[in-house]
Amino acid sequence: MSEQKYTVDARGEQCPIPVVKTKKVLDGIRGDAEITVLVDNETAVQNLTRMGKHAGAEVSSVKKSDKEFHVIMKVRDRQPDETSVSEEVKCIPDVKGDFVIAVDTATMGRGNDELGKVLMKGFIFAVTQLETLPETILFYNGGATLTTEGSDSLEDIKSLEAQGVTIKTCGTCLNYYGLTDKLEVGEVTNMYDITETLAKAGKVVKP
Template sequence: MITVNAMGDNCPIPVIKTKKAMQELTGPETIEVLVDNEIAVQNVSKMAASSGGKVTSEKKGEKEFRIVIEMEGAPSQAAGEEEETACIPDARGNTVVVVSSDRMGEGNDALGKVLIKGFIFAVTQLDTLPKTMLFYNGGATLTCEGSDSLEDLKSLEAQGVEIMTCGTCLDYYGLKEKLAVGTVTNMYSIVETMAGAGRIIRP
């Protein structure tokens, strides 16, 4: 694994450092990029994905983020060229995603669980990320240990998306100690967040 330390670097330096490491590859390799802000996560992730990398990211602590890029080899010369010096603004809009179940739609439960996993992954691919994602009732299980969507949710959190799960729901399901991403919230905050949203998306 190659580590790119871009802690303390302002845009576009994290992108440039990462791009340089990618161009020096001679075969399949994993690149770890360390940055200290959400905008850098967004910019590096966008560039790496456009260059053919498989990208995941997570928040390790306050002002401490880790991006992992799996590459099959060096990108083509044109790939990601535009993003090398581009500093996109905060890619979060005033959208709130509300998830109230661990499955999507009605009918077959197994299919519903496949669909909700696909839905959350699709959120990670939006050009404009949501500001907040709210999880309550059965949806609370998706932010806890064992969830198939944890990797995607951690990636969203690393890019500044606020992940909030209903505390009453976690208590009801006995999951309060198993919350693995985001923070615990209450019904007042849930209502306040939804009331202030520019738009609300429900799977």
């Protein structure tokens, strides 16, 4: 059976409506399918992401504009007994915590750079799986390459942005690496803002 594709338009709806509408479609799926949910706020993205992951779907999201977000759920070989229709729908107002992640390199740890790249990609993916998301992620020096064209982590970083995480990349760093026109996610920032963001954070995590 070929992959089925569905679109759920939940723009203008408040929680739990986007989740309820999507669950209704998800619970009726058999086999492989992709559901694209259109919403207009970050909280809906967060709740849909939680529901989709709980249901065993592969979930990604992207911020199209300040009032348009797409949440994509992919399910594989879903069977008739895989249903969560009776489960209670829970709405969580916000799942961001008072901490900032500072990424200053495209690799994680010291030793082998190729291994470091794999570890960094895994780290950023792991951030998308946290119960409590960071308030902001700062990318500077070599870390600036992760938010630009060709980065293996773009999908995960875009998903974090769609869930309300502020993504900021150092403008001086982009210019130094010749990537000023290659930024794919988030906004350009400066050293004053980076310093202020770090100073105000309840906790700073540095991979």
